[in-house]
Amino acid sequence: MNVSAPPRFERPGAVGFTLFVAAAAFIIWSFQNSGLSLEHLERGFPAIIRVLGRMFPPDITDIDRILWSLLTTFQMAIAGVVLGLILSLPIAILAADGLSPHPVVKQAARGLIALFRTVPDLVWALIFVITVGLGSPAGILTIMVDTIGFAGRFFATAMEETDKGSREALASIGATRSGIVFSSVIPDAMPSFIATSLFCVEKAVRSSVVLGLVGAGGIGVELKVAFDLFEYDVAATIIILIFILVVCVEQAGEWMRRRVM
Amino acid sequence: MSAAQANPALGVVPSHAIRLAGVAKTFGDVPVFSGIDLTINTGEAVAIIGSNGTGKSTLLRALNGLNPIDAGSVEVLGASVHALKGDALRRLRARIGFVFQKHFLVSRLCALSNVIHGMQARRSGPQVWAQWCAPAAAREEALACLQRVGLADKAMQRVDSLSGGQSQRVAIARMLMQRPEIILADEPAASLDPRAGDEVMELLFHLSREAGRTLVFVSHDMEHAVRYSDRIIGLSGGGIALDISATEARPQELTGFFAKPAAETADRPRAVYSGAAAA
Numbered sequence: 006m007n008v009s010a011p012p013r014f015e016r017p018g019a020v021g022f023t024l025f026v027a028a029a030a031f032i033i034w035s036f037q038n039s040g041l042s043l044e045h046l047e048r049g050f051p052a053i054i055r056v057l058g059r060m061f062p063p064d065i066t067d068i069d070r071i072l073w074s075l076l077t078t079f080q081m082a083i084a085g086v087v088l089g090l091i092l093s094l095p096i097a098i099l100a101a102d103g104l105s106p107h108p109v110v111k112q113a114a115r116g117l118i119a120l121f122r123t124v125p126d127l128v129w130a131l132i133f134v135i136t137v138g139l140g141s142p143a144g145i146l147t148i149m150v151d152t153i154g155f156a157g158r159f160f161a162t163a164m165e166e167t168d169k170g171s172r173e174a175l176a177s178i179g180a181t182r183s184g185i186v187f188s189s190v191i192p193d194a195m196p197s198f199i200a201t202s203l204f205c206v207e208k209a210v211r212s213s214v215v216l217g218l219v220g221a222g223g224i225g226v227e228l229k230v231a232f233d234l235f236e237y238d239v240a241a242t243i244i245i246l247i248f249i250l251v252v253c254v255e256q257a258g259e260w261m262r263r264r265v266m
Numbered sequence: 267m268s269a270a271q272a273n274p275a276l277g278v279v280p281s282h283a284i285r286l287a288g289v290a291k292t293f294g295d296v297p298v299f300s301g302i303d304l305t306i307n308t309g310e311a312v313a314i315i316g317s318n319g320t321g322k323s324t325l326l327r328a329l330n331g332l333n334p335i336d337a338g339s340v341e342v343l344g345a346s347v348h349a350l351k352g353d354a355l356r357r358l359r360a361r362i363g364f365v366f367q368k369h370f371l372v373s374r375l376c377a378l379s380n381v382i383h384g385m386q387a388r389r390s391g392p393q394v395w396a397q398w399c400a401p402a403a404a405r406e407e408a409l410a411c412l413q414r415v416g417l418a419d420k421a422m423q424r425v426d427s428l429s430g431g432q433s434q435r436v437a438i439a440r441m442l443m444q445r446p447e448i449i450l451a452d453e454p455a456a457s458l459d460p461r462a463g464d465e466v467m468e469l470l471f472h473l474s475r476e477a478g479r480t481l482v483f484v485s486h487d488m489e490h491a492v493r494y495s496d497r498i499i500g501l502s503g504g505g506i507a508l509d510i511s512a513t514e515a516r517p518q519e520l521t522g523f524f525a526k527p528a529a530e531t532a533d534r535p536r537a538v539y540s541g542a543a544a545a
């Protein structure tokens with residue numbers, strides 16, 4: 006055979022090479038500009054060991070109060086995520102290609118979802134703390150908005166990807182738009198809805214534990230107080246319990262996703 | 267009018283169910299057909315044959331407005347299909363059953379729910395979204411439709427667990443639930459094995475005959491075209507190139523229609539080709 010083997014790597018073009026060099030330069034500059042140095046690591050490492058040392062053994066004298074606070078946090082997450090999911094569905098229908106009643110409505114719904122998604126949850130939390138006051142209600146609203154930003158987009162995509170055939174079959178029967186959405190699109194998209202909803206619960210639980218740092222309710226405030234008072238052993242208890250909660254929620258979510266797929 | 271059709275003895279049935287005049291359709295700059303004139307009588311069973319890409323599906327889908335047309339008029343059940351919009355179009359579609367090559371059922375729902383969807387021709391709202399929220403009368407009617415296609419025992423089974431032939435029969439039950447006056451079917455047997463295909467065609471033919479419904483189906487199976495129709499229409503070169511009574515036709519002769527070079531029929535797009543005379 007007279008066929009020569011192709012080269013293992015393609016030679017990069019001028020544009021590709023320039024981009025590569027620029028990216029490499031930017032990464033190096035990023036390290037310099039954020040001021041991370043070996044010195045930080047040298048000083049930081051013993052400090053980490055010291056704090057960790059003061060965390061153990063964790064102080065469990067107040068565990069009843071912490072568990073109760075954790076439960077409240079979890080409930081705040083659930084309430085926010087349920088509200089968010091309920092509102093996500095209509096917004097997603099308005100935002101989905103082929104389901105939205107009008108292009109202007111579609112763009113508006115997509116804009117709203119994008120706004121909810123791109124502004125970080127802590128910023129929403131600050132906004133709601135200012136508007137509705139300190140405490141769980143601000144946290145619930147934050148999680149709701151965060152859920153709409155995430156689920157709205159995935160619900161819309163899931164509905165756009167459903168079987169066109171059954172939609173057309175119903176259209177040819179003379180079904181209404183809502184009839185088609187509820188009897189074909191939503192049943193078809195259901196596994197995807199459930200998977201997305203479970204991700205939202207996990208995400209909400211993770212974010213609910215930090216919302217307290219800015220006063221939006223939940224266990225985060227206990228964590229902040231413990232650190233502020235240098236009660237690292239109490240903080241350790243809180244962190245371990247948060248860890249257990251998040252892992253349990255993720256495992257439960259994983260298990261349920263496998264069942265619906 | 268639908269009452270009159272349910273009781274042909276009243277005698278006020280309009281003589282034609284479908285009338286096309288000068289219908290033309292072009293996709294981009296590819297002409298599919300031009301100047302199709304065709305009248306189909308009420309209660310008639312018509313088979314449409316023709317090579318791939320001659321526009322059979324496009325024509326069928328123009329009959330209930332699923333595909334738009336560029337020129338001409340399509341009159342179905344006395345209404346000008348392409349002049350209708352919104353509710354008026356939906357009301358007309360409700361009277362026209364359509365069976366596709368693929369069953370196009372909602373795969374995650376059970377057979378009964380899918381059949382109940384056929385009721386969306388007559389009413390809207392949550393009662394016709396799924397079997398569990400449907401009123402008892404609707405569930406009974408849907409079960410009767412399933413029984414009609416021999417699948418009453420599969421009512422609660424999810425349709426993605428049914429065979430292709432069974433799914434197609436569920437789709438026919440859904441169409442029956444619609445109580446249509448016209449049945450359109452685009453290669454309803456094409457993705458089925460010969461036996462299931464025969465059953466489906468037999469069923470469609472029988473269902474149209476027993477209630478005096480008009481049947482228009484597309485088929486690549488010449489046996490089916492001859493056996494289950496009164497009249498065979500062949501599309502070629504952008505027009506109707508064959509229009510014969512099914513009693514005159516024999517499957518082997520019809521196969522000759524496809525052997526005809528496309529260019530020859532394209533010169534005389536609307537000439538009537540008689541399979542019997544050519545033999």
Ligand SMILES: Nc1ncnc2c1ncn2[C@@H]1O[C@H](COP(=O)(O)OP(=O)(O)OP(=O)(O)O)[C@@H](O)[C@H]1O
Nearest residue numbers: 293294296298316317318319320321322323324325
């Ligand atoms: N949505 C569309 N956009 C562009 N071209 C189309 C579209 N639908 C159909 N066509 C073209 O129109 C012509 C007729 O298509 P049609 O599906 O009606 O043929 P057919 O007779 O049903 O063929 P087959 O026997 O393969 O089902 C084909 O050339 C096809 O490529």
Ligand SMILES: [Mg+2]
Nearest residue numbers: 322323324452
């Ligand atoms: Mg076709």
